[in-house]
Amino acid sequence: MTNSQPSTTAVQSLLREDRIFTPSSDHAASLGGAWCATMDEYHARHARSIADPEGFWAEIAQDFEWFTPWSKVLEWNCPDAKWFVGATTNICHNAIDRHVLDGHGHEVAMIWEGEPKCAGESGREPEVRHISYGELLEDVSRFANALKSLGVKRGDVVTLYMGMVPELAVAMLACARIGAPHSVIFGGFPAPAITDRMLDAQSRVIVTCDGAWRRGSVVALKHNVDEALDALAAKGHVVEHCVVLQRTKNECTWNPSRDRCWHELVSAQSTECECEAMDSEDLLFLLYTSGSTGKPKGIRHTIGGYMVYTAYTAQQTFNLRPATGQVFWCTADIGWVTGHSYIVYGILQNRVPTLMYEGAPNWPADDRFWEMVQRHRVTHFHTAPTAIRAFMKWGDEHPAKHDLSSLKLLGSVGEPINPEAWMWYREHIGHDHCPIVDTFWQTETGGHVITPLACVTPTVPGSCTLPFFGVDVAVVDETGCEVAANTGGLLVIRKPWPGMLRGIHGDRARFIETYWSRIPGMYLAGDGARRDERGYFWIMGRIDDVINVSGHRLGTMEVESALVSHASVVEAAVVGMPHDIKGTGIAAFVSLAPHVSASEELKSALREHVAGVLGPIAKPDIIRFTQSLPKTRSGKIMRRLLRDVAAGRDSKQDTTTLEDFAVLAALRGNEE
Ligand code: WTA
Numbered sequence: 225m226t227n228s229q230p231s232t233t234a235v236q237s238l239l240r241e242d243r244i245f246t247p248s249s250d251h252a253a254s255l256g257g258a259w260c261a262t263m264d265e266y267h268a269r270h271a272r273s274i275a276d277p278e279g280f281w282a283e284i285a286q287d288f289e290w291f292t293p294w295s296k297v298l299e300w301n302c303p304d305a306k307w308f309v310g311a312t313t314n315i316c317h318n319a320i321d322r323h324v325l326d327g328h329g330h331e332v333a334m335i336w337e338g339e340p341k342c343a344g345e346s347g348r349e350p351e352v353r354h355i356s357y358g359e360l361l362e363d364v365s366r367f368a369n370a371l372k373s374l375g376v377k378r379g380d381v382v383t384l385y386m387g388m389v390p391e392l393a394v395a396m397l398a399c400a401r402i403g404a405p406h407s408v409i410f411g412g413f414p415a416p417a418i419t420d421r422m423l424d425a426q427s428r429v430i431v432t433c434d435g436a437w438r439r440g441s442v443v444a445l446k447h448n449v450d451e452a453l454d455a456l457a458a459k460g461h462v463v464e465h466c467v468v469l470q471r472t473k474n475e476c477t478w479n480p481s482r483d484r485c486w487h488e489l490v491s492a493q494s495t496e497c498e499c500e501a502m503d504s505e506d507l508l509f510l511l512y513t514s515g516s517t518g519k520p521k522g523i524r525h526t527i528g529g530y531m532v533y534t535a536y537t538a539q540q541t542f543n544l545r546p547a548t549g550q551v552f553w554c555t556a557d558i559g560w561v562t563g564h565s566y567i568v569y570g571i572l573q574n575r576v577p578t579l580m581y582e583g584a585p586n587w588p589a590d591d592r593f594w595e596m597v598q599r600h601r602v603t604h605f606h607t608a609p610t611a612i613r614a615f616m617k618w619g620d621e622h623p624a625k626h627d628l629s630s631l632k633l634l635g636s637v638g639e640p641i642n643p644e645a646w647m648w649y650r651e652h653i654g655h656d657h658c659p660i661v662d663t664f665w666q667t668e669t670g671g672h673v674i675t676p677l678a679c680v681t682p683t684v685p686g687s688c689t690l691p692f693f694g695v696d697v698a699v700v701d702e703t704g705c706e707v708a709a710n711t712g713g714l715l716v717i718r719k720p721w722p723g724m725l726r727g728i729h730g731d732r733a734r735f736i737e738t739y740w741s742r743i744p745g746m747y748l749a750g751d752g753a754r755r756d757e758r759g760y761f762w763i764m765g766r767i768d769d770v771i772n773v774s775g776h777r778l779g780t781m782e783v784e785s786a787l788v789s790h791a792s793v794v795e796a797a798v799v800g801m802p803h804d805i806k807g808t809g810i811a812a813f814v815s816l817a818p819h820v821s822a823s824e825e826l827k828s829a830l831r832e833h834v835a836g837v838l839g840p841i842a843k844p845d846i847i848r849f850t851q852s853l854p855k856t857r858s859g860k861i862m863r864r865l866l867r868d869v870a871a872g873r874d875s876k877q878d879t880t881t882l883e884d885f886a887v888l889a890a891l892r893g894n895e896e
Contacts, residue, residue, distance in 0.1 A: 241643055245650075245683045247659050252679035255632050256545040260680045266690070273693040274719065280694060281307070281722060285532050289313065289322050291501045294528075298720065303740040303747070305720035306505050307529035314499035315508060315531040316401040319572040320361050321499065329358030331547065332577040335600055336390045339437040339583030340592075352599075355390060357575075360397075362495040367391075367398035369493035374429060374465045374484070378403035378500060381427040381510060385409045385418055385449060387436025388582040391469050391486065392558050393568050395431050396509075400527075403500040405507040407522070410559025411436050411445060413839045417520075418452035421512050422463065424522055425729060429465045431486075435472030439587040446476040453482070504528025510729050511561055513667040514779040515738060516750075516768035522729030523561075523667050530670050531569070533723030537671035537692060538570030541661055542604055542633060543678040546575035553579035554606040554635070555593070560776070561667040562637055566606065570671065576604075585611060591622035598626045605653065606635030608775035612645045613805045615652075623652050631655075633678050636662045638775030639807045640763050646685035664688035664763055666749060667777075668739070670723025673697055674761045687760045694721045697761070699753050704743040707754075712764055715753040716746040771800035771808045776841050778810070783844065786837040787812060790830055792820040797853050797861045798844070801870035809845035811870030815852055822849040846870065 252258040260266045273280040278297040285297075285308060294311035323329070338351035355363070376382060382404050386392040392408070399406040407425050409418055411433075422430065432449045435442040446468055453463045468476070469486035508527045512520040538544055542552065552571050556562035558580075571578040579600055585593050593615075597605060615622070634654050636646070641662055650660055660683055664674040674697055676682075676689040683689060691697045698706050699713040707713040717724075724747070728735040742748050752764040766772060769780045780798040787796035795815045803809030814830065816822065831843045848869075854862040 241684050241686055243643075243647075243685055245659070247679040247682065248657075251632070251657060251659065252543075255543045255679055256548050258543060258677070258679040259540050260677055263680065263682070266677060266680055270691065270693055274696050277694055277719065277721075281532065284536050285528075288318050288532060288535070294504065300720050302720075302745055303736060305529070305724055305726070307526075307720075307722045308504040308532070311504040311528055312501040313504065313528060313531065314401060314403075314502050315527055315569060315573075316364065316397045317499045318531055318535070319397060319400075319569060320357055320364060323357045323575050324361050328546075328575060329361070330356050331575070333357045333360045333572060334390060334393065335551065335577055335579045337579070337581045337596060337600070338389075339440075340588050341440075353390060360394070363390075363394045363490075364397045364401060365495050365497035366490045366493040367394050368401040368497040370467070370486075370489045371398055371402060371404060371429070372497075373489070373493070374467075376402065376404050376429055378502075379507070380404045380429065381407050381425040383407045383409060383418070383422050383425065383427045383430040385411060385413075385430060385432045385445060386469065387411050387433050387438075387443070387445065387471060388557060388580060389433065389436075389469065389471055390580065391433075393580065396558075396564075396568060400508060401497060401499050403502050403506060405509050407510040407512070408559055408564070409512070410557060410839075411443060412557070412559070412841065413448075414836055415448045415451035415455065416837050417512075417839065418449060419455045419459075420519055421522070422452065422456060423459065423461055424512075424519070425510055426461075428463055429467070430463060431467040431469070433469045433471040434476050435474045437472060437583055439584050442472045442474045444474060446474075450477060450479075502527050505726070507726075509564065511564065511667055513561075514770055514777045514782060515734075516770050516779055517781055518734075518779075520779075520782070521731065521734060521738075524726045524729055525670055525723075526726050529722035529724070531573070533671045533721065534565045534570035535573035537675075537723070538566060539574050540677055540693070541663060541672050541675050542606075542635065544571070544574040544576045544604075549601075550576045550603045550632075551579055551600055551630075552576050552604040552606070553581075553597070553600070553602045555581070555585070555611065556606075556608070556637070561665075561670075565671050566637075585614070586618065589622075590618040591625055594623045594626035594628060597628055597631060601630040603630055603632045604635065605631055605633075606637065608638040609636055609641040609645050610639065610774040610806055612636070612641070612649050613807075616645065616648050617805065620652055628653060628655065631658050634658050634660045636660060637665075639772045640765065641686060643685035650685075659683060662686075662688045664761070668725040668747075668749075669717075669721070670725070673717065673721070674763075684758075684760060687756070687762050689760050691761075695719075699755050699761070700743060700746070702743070704746060709757045710754055712752055712754045714743065714767065715749040715751045715761075715763070716743055717749065718746050771810065773800075773803075773808050773810060773841060774806040778838075778842055782838060783810060783812065783834060783842050786834045786842065787814060787830060787844075789837065790833045792817055792826060793830070795853055797863065797866055799863055799867045799870055801845070801867065803845065806845075810842065811866070812844040812847045813850050813853060813866055813869075814847055815850050 291312040294308040296309040299306040334355045336353040340350040510522040554566045663672045673695045674688045696719040783798040784796045800808040801811045
């Protein structure tokens with residue numbers, strides 16, 4: 225479980241990609257014209273945004289509604305940034321109220337599709353809801369009042385652990401409305417994730433659902449919450465209120481002193497609730513994400529900068545324009561940052577309908593997404609490379625069966641997209657005419673930092689292209705100097721930008737150590753990258769012990785801790801390995817306690833154990849038992865050796881015999 229830092233220059237891919245797709249002016253016209261007319265204009269605006277960030281962002285921020293103006297655009301004391309200093313506003317006002325006040329209350333804000341109840345060709349019409357800005361305002365205000373009636377005040381962190389139902393967005397916006405930061409926990413996480421996060425955030429109120437639908441089964445959310453709240457009580461942390469939305473009607477235990485029914489609670493509330501005037505730098509939310517060491521860290525985002533950055537990146541990258549028939553569908557879960565920024569805040573602020581769905585892409589059939597694109601006349605489709613690779617595997621016939629002619633723009637996010645997947649996406653979903661925007665960013669950056677601009681930037685399969693406005697991103701060596709073209713290095717951002725994180729909740733030292741100490745004065749993204757001769761960025765993957773499994777960040781150490789917490793395990797080392805669909809799979813090398821014998825049953829038990837601690841995403845793809853882990857003389861686990869071993873075998877060859885790495889390790893010497 226030691227930290228290793230592989231050389232970033234060595235991981236250089238030799239791939240050269242010569243295909244370049246230049247946007248056509250016809251296509252730009254069909255999207256209402258591009259925000260930036262030419263690449264020259266992009267370069268000029270980008271240069272200006274770096275030379276004069278305060279002037280640049282002041283102009284952008286004028287398009288938002290502030291209750292009181294800022295006295296200064298930016299105050300920068302590395303690593304502490306304050307944007308729109310002294311201004312007050314409310315992001316909920318900018319996402320909903322302003323549209324209603326401007327006379328657009330009847331327009332659709334959100335389209336929601338529930339999981340179809342039955343498989344098979346007939347009878348699979350799902351439940352669909354269209355929610356207007358006016359209705360959303362009422363729903364949010366009611367729930368905001370409900371939270372107040374429970375005693376929730378400005379600054380109190382409210383935990384949201386729900387399925388993909390509209391009420392999750394309603395709850396987030398209600399929190400924002402009353403100035404209570406939200407902490408959304410992905411509904412696929414098990415109870416220990418809730419316990420850790422609520423404790424870390426000192427959160428005393430949780431909103432959940434009885435259950436969530438996924439592939440025809442119920443995920444028992446309330447049950448997980450009960451388990452977590454019991455564990456919290458045992459640690460002396462009392463959660464006062466648990467609001468439960470009924471969705472699946474599964475059996476739940478009910479604790480009358482703590483549990484409240486969502487519907488009963490809101491039915492008693494007024495539909496009017498004024499937005500709190502929040503300071504630009506007040507906390508909007510915490511979102512926990514994996515790091516290379518310890519437990520997940522609570523990334524802090526504040527209101528003003530995040531509000532401006534998510535709306536502006538969404539508008540420019542996706543070419544959003546209100547009332548032009550656009551329908552934006554980002555398939556992420558709101559439990560991740562992509563859902564926060566590009567299902568909820570960034571899209572609603574642009575007054576373009578946002579589509580949210582419950583369930584899975586391959587239930588009740590492998591063509592569910594394409595049926596949805598057709599049904600809702602989706603114009604913007606945004607998903608992750610892991611999903612695209614799965615679509616490829618399921619077969620071309622599924623998209624081919626449906627009318628995808630509404631699509632105008634495709635997006636990719638969360639992990640590097642391999643050129644094969646990019647080309648397939650372009651051909652089979654985009655019918656060779658939709659531009660693809662490969663957006664690179666992180667929970668910490670709040671919004672896109674490297675991305676093409678739709679209909680402006682020529683795209684190249686596998687490259688996330690060029691920096692967004694205001695982002696001074698570079699590839700540098702260990703001394704902070706920019707490296708030559710096509711040389712691998714560390715991805716850094718050299719200047720503050722409005723959407724940047726404002727810290728790790730409760731851990732200043734870790735904030736500085738993780739992001740600001742390896743190259744002083746620069747934000748270290750944690751990814752390796754290179755820039756080609758055109759200046760385009762190519763992300764080469766994480767340089768720390770974080771792995772990206774199906775677009776989800778996982779710390780290898782978290783998986784190791786989960787394994788070691790099983791009574792049969794003495795020591796564990798976890799590494800990433802290439803995986804056709806997930807991008808990176810998880811390989812675990814485990815040494816067992818004396819007298820415990822290796823068996824297939826034990827492997828299954830260990831996989832289930834990890835799922836119970838970290839969720840099904842973290843289940844190792846292969847587990848290998850070993851007498852001891854190969855280590856250097858100084859005691860460091862030889863991760864490169866383990867990565868090689870893992871990469872060289874597929875899961876079918878996954879043996880249960882105990883391996884002895886001693887010989888191999890001796891051959892490889894102390895190279896790591
Ligand atoms: C990876 C998700 C290549 C990267 C928005 C980053 C990407 C981590 C891309 C952040 C992309 C995200 N190309 N890699 N377009 N987008 N990544 O915090 O390793 O869940 O550091 O944010 O995902 O993951 P996170």
